[in-house]
Amino acid sequence: MIDPQKTIDRNLAFGNKQQFDTGKYDWYLDYSMMREEIREFLLASDSDDKVEMVDACIDVIFVALWTLHKLWLDAESITRAYDEVCRSNDSKIGAKKRDGKVTKGENYSPPNLNFVL
Numbered sequence: 001m002i003d004p005q006k007t008i009d010r011n012l013a014f015g016n017k018q019q020f021d022t023g024k025y026d027w028y029l030d031y032s033m034m035r036e037e038i039r040e041f042l043l044a045s046d047s048d049d050k051v052e053m054v055d056a057c058i059d060v061i062f063v064a065l066w067t068l069h070k071l072w073l074d075a076e077s078i079t080r081a082y083d084e085v086c087r088s089n090d091s092k093i094g095a096k097k098r099d100g101k102v103t104k105g106e107n108y109s110p111p112n113l114n115f116v117l
Contacts, residue, residue: 005075007065030067034060077116084111 037059044052068078094105 002061002065003075004065004068004078007062008069008075027067030063030070033063034067037063071116073116081111081113081116084113087111 037056041053041056041060044050044056065078068081073081088109088111091108092102092104093107094103096102
């Protein structure tokens with residue numbers, strides 16, 4: 001299982017700030033880092049390089065965890081949010097579309113992430 005606290009601790013060890021004024025923070029850096037890792041995943045998938053695909057996926061997770069921390073979520077809150085989104089995703093079970101995505105069935109309920117506010 002991924003431990004969000006390890007990501008937080010690693011970033012703090014590199015001198016990254018622990019607290020952020022989210023009203024003034026430029027989120028474009030986080031977006032561009034995730035976009036770059038997704039691009040690396042696509043390039044690796046074109047050549048069926050599974051090692052690089054795994055590396056890119058883990059890098060996306062790493063950046064996402066650090067971004068969540070910058071949103072003032074601690075490791076426990078990140079884990080709770082993850083569990084809640086998984087619960088919501090599990091409630092989607094419906095018909096499959098042509099593109100393979102699952103439609104939201106009658107039992108779907110959106111994630112309740114109000115606790116992070």
